[in-house]
Amino acid sequence: MALTVAIVGRPNVGKSTLFNRLIGKRLAIVDDTPGVTRDRRYGEASLGGLSFTVIDTAGFEDASDDSLEARMREQTEAAIAEADVSLLVFDARAGVTPLDEHFARLLRKSKKPVILIANKAEGHAGSAAALEGFRLGLGHPLPLSAEHGEGLGDLYDALEPIAADKVAQGRLDAAAARDAQLEEVTPLDLDEDAGDDENLPEPVAPKHLQLAIVGRPNVGKSTLVNALLGEDRLLTGPEAGITRDSIAIDWQWGEQAIRLIDTAGLRRHARITEKLEKLSGADTRRAIQYAHVVVLVLDANDMLEKQDLTIARQVIDEGRALVIAANKWDSIEDKNEALKKLRERIDWSLPQVKGIPVVTLSGMTGRGLDKLMGAVLGIYRTWNKRVGTARLNRWLADVVAQHPPPLVSGRRIKLRYATQIKTRPPTFALFAAKADELPESYHRYLVKSLREVFDLPGTPVRLILRRTDNPFDTERD
Template identity: 40%
Template sequence: MEVLTSPKHIAIIGRPNVGKSTLLNRLVGRRVAIVQDQEGVTRDWQIYDAKLQDLSLRIVDTPGLGLEGPDFLEKVQAFFPRILKAVDGVLFMTDGKSGWDDRDLKIAKWLHKQGIPVIFVANKCEKEDLYREYSFYNLGFGAPLEISALHGLGLYDLSQSIKQLPLRPKETLTGPCQNVEFRLIVLGRPNVGKSTFINFCLGYERLLAGPEAGITRDSVEVPLTWKGRKIALVDTAGLRKKARVYESVEKMSCQASLHSLMFGQVVLLLIDCTQGLEKQDLTILEKVFQEGRGIVIGLNKWDQVEDQEGFYRSIKRCLANGVKGGQHIPLVPLSALTGRGVSGLWDAIFHIYDSWCYRISTGRLNKWLQEKLQAHPPVLLRGRPIRPKYISQIKARPPTFTLFGNQVSDLPDHYIRYLLNGLVSDFNLQGTSPRLLCRETKNPYHTKVN
């Protein structure tokens, strides 16, 4: 237990579809949670730093209580007691437009037994005196604060109520990821074991996981320390083919997954070995290469493969034929459920990140270039030789190289691939999405007149 002086920790609790995630987005100042006019959109609890007037807050967004559905909802509801031990107070939110129902009454009775300060809030009160049509006093918290999370109404009164909450000793939750070395984005098709992998690494069930496909909807970021290195793990929704995505919630989930890719450094693409490599996996890999992120492929459920050597060779062959540079992507067999191979996977992830950030000296590169040119000279262009002169690395993250020389922009694609493959194999840049640019040197006598 510890006492925190700032910021105040607040959990937003209520039945489904009362506007909890909308209020979270309003307080954080950007869209961090998916919002849709249907029940059960939020599945995992999330914690974010937020501002309300002059208050610094740490807000915990929670799934709706009282939703009848699959068994995995019982898992997240079982986590609520721990959330209440880690906050200074609760925003109990109800719907001021439709009124309260039996689920609100059950939540109210449960909160009365917890002994925690509660701020009772009626959301969707855009119209004056609308909520007074319903007897909210039956819930036992008095008159609710009238707010509109969508339009930002009533937030001043809410801030005054939060100021009056006393700080109390509380447990700690895994908060927003700060001061991390890099972000690992876990991508893949639905139900390949992304959440199960993260839960194993954390050592407890932080994320919802189960045999049903499509459990994860929001992109959830959690901190992890592995072998002394601080990393942010980002769990994402499963990516299916666009033609198979019909529901708007799934479309927003896919957009959130791709948006997370923009802010990560290394990507772990998980593949279900019981299903094999599909075209959608190659499409995801192409997006990763376009963004220039480090990439490693985890072959999950490896213990269920009978011919492991043949399966491994087939995956390597499909990657080499299906995507440019696919033959250089590291493959790591593992079982996210039992933890077999997870330690080796992290060794590969750290190696890829270090190589992704590494800079090679110009002297080493030019010595390497001369060896490659002697081993395999470029083809002639209109009877004249193409003469690469020197090469240098202009940036890292991802490793980007520039080749200078006469007419190097006319080098054929197969020769560019020859040089790129040589860079990857000779400088150990597997899984780093390296890039090679060509720039022609200027002729100093081109503008002179005889």
Template identity: 55%
Template sequence: MSFVLAIVGRPNVGKSTLFNRLVGKKLALVDDQPGVTRDLREGAARLGDLRFTVMDTAGLEEATDDSLPGRMRRLTERAVGMADACLFMIDARVGVTPTDEVFADILRRSGTPVILAANKAEGRAGESGALEAFSLGLGEPLSLSAEHGEGMAELAVMLSPMIEAAALRVEEAETDLDVEEGEEAPERTKPLQIAVIGRPNAGKSTLINKIVGEERLLTGPEAGITRDSIAVPINWDGTEMRIFDTAGMRKRAKVQEKLEKLSVSDGLRAVKFAEVVVVLLDAAIPFEQQDLRIADLAEREGRAVVVAVNKWDVEENKQEKLRDLKEAFDRLLPQLRGAPLVTVSAKTGRGIDRLQAAIIRAYDVWNRRVTTAQLNRWLTEMVEAHPPPAPAGRRIKLRYMTQAKTRPPGFVVMCSMPDKLPESYSRYLVNGLRDHFDMPGTPIRLYMRSQAADNPYKDRKKSIPSRLTKHVKKGATKKG
């Protein structure tokens, strides 16, 4: 198990900047506006020869009620309990504040080892604040600059004995386990990447918390709570997964603030890296224009798609509503015809098992491969049933078909005049592929190619052989 370091502190002291530096990527959103981070974000950190897990947390605020800051504080305190050590950051340019003193006392009583860091200590402006940090009673403060990378070597020196001690404890615990002789460890596989996307307040974070079985993500009645795309690892009934919670996506015209633009961009990036995308709808207002745009985005990115309708527990006429949903789905999203449509309740957990089965099924279809022999037998039947058109009196010939790729399935058809084959005939073939080879809902890519394109002599003019050229010249001379 990896050593976990939680970065905690007041809002806007530079926690996310340090997190990004340690993981070597701009994973966490960074902005001058305080309180950007709200959820717990984990990342694989690398500092010299040290390898560990770093956790970015929400800014600590003096709020203990059920308000948004209060819920954020409880989530951060939970991260402190989960971590092997905490890096408590203050702003060296501001100095020690009353809020810093309150949370320093909380960390002292937590029992978790604490490293005190005075960030933004570069130059003379931060010298006095770094010295003032001694008053917190957490030992000698580490002066660093997360933005400029100063103090990273000193941080590695402080972390090294902690990581070694944690590794020793894990090793001792493993030796105490009774392992049968000859027993092999289970084969590790890459986790299945799942992104949950949808409009604001559709219940994405609540759904993921219910799947995980704990309050891992910040939730509440306020729309737009989630800002970062947070990856949550989970073993879901034996399948290793990473579920990405994303910010709610509103219409582009309504997205004006810089921070919301960054959040939406982060969500789009999560879709591109996902393998299965769960499009979460609100049962009260399903299939609005923004829902259709979001679902179409997932299809255009070539992801396997599952449509989940949340808040199903409050619906009264469930059978009638489900019939209307299926009709609207087939009519409004024909490009995803046959994709799973699952009703769930993130609040009660009803339908979660069906959602998991739909995700696994969509992933299997997304990876499906069909043999070339099967494809060409099927292509012959499709052409006989409905021949391609004959522009200018010349029939387009479909000669050969093969599967070029998976994830999503992609097929190549060798034919004459591919540029003149209408889009309607390509749709006819794609729909036939879905029905015959049982590939409902998954994006299918069909490429038409001409065999003449591979002919190196296609555009060459016919020339007379040199020996014939000599005879032609002699004949012309005699006539002259």
């Protein structure tokens, strides 16, 4: 059984820096601004020979009302309840503060192991200041520098016995469960070969569908993710721009394993002035680059603004499959007219990708979630579609017969043959003499025909022209 470790502490003590250090990636956004992290984020960490799940949490605020800080505190408390051990991080240079003491009291009430981390303790001065952590009554503070990677050996020594206890307890629980199961089985039910599983097939790890939820700020992305998961996993509220990091959550829809990624809202570059928002935007664009399917969430009361189209074009340019979700649909009075206008605007503004799936839904009530996931899985299959070379060349012969390529310098361009060179998105290579002289209009004609004949709606289709270099070709330049 894997160990789960929560990194907790007041804002701006270096929790996300430690999280990134343990997982070996710059996954969490790090900035000098206090309170950058708001949702809890999971990662697979490795320290020496020890592997464990680590949770990055929001900076703890002593608030219990309906404010954003109070909702962030609930996220942190959920991480503490889930974890086997908490790392309480304080700033060795700033010393112990009243909020650190308040947090220490809360962790003692959890009755789970706590390791006290004195971060930013690089150098002799920092190590000496770390001793102030004894005031918290949580044992010996470990001097550590997450930014420079110092003190990780001491952290390993502190985590290793807790991990060993976790493994031992897991074995005891498994043995007890097997004993209980055997007690329920009568002797007549026992089979001498029941324990022989050498001939059983090895389990196949499911492939994750990377599903990114993107859109402008405050269109309901996190609310939609919570509705899909069936729990308040992500921080939501009326405030715009609550989500700052891209949060990845492993999830299952039917038999399909999905990695669901909630992202920060994207605004126009001209409106972005703060460094933190630039970092959040870069994180969202990186999520789009690595996604398989992207759901662009629109506010049904303010649909398909210029920024929505900018995001959609970015998704298409990256070659990702796109689904458009009109959220807050329950607030629309004339739904038929609104849907008609939306589809017309999409066809007019995104002509390079015909047939983009459009789903109307409400993340608040859960209406339309089945249709959304049906559209996601359908476009995912299209995005992975492969067409045989024989079918492609029959198509090429037909399309050339219907509309031959134009003349160039008095000679007609010969289209030799076509083949699919990759999927995700469907990408085809067309070999031709004078390929670089084929007009753009004819290229668009071929792509449109490919989309229609081979049923590739809503997904980017790429057609790469390659020149044939046949020494016996009399039309060769």
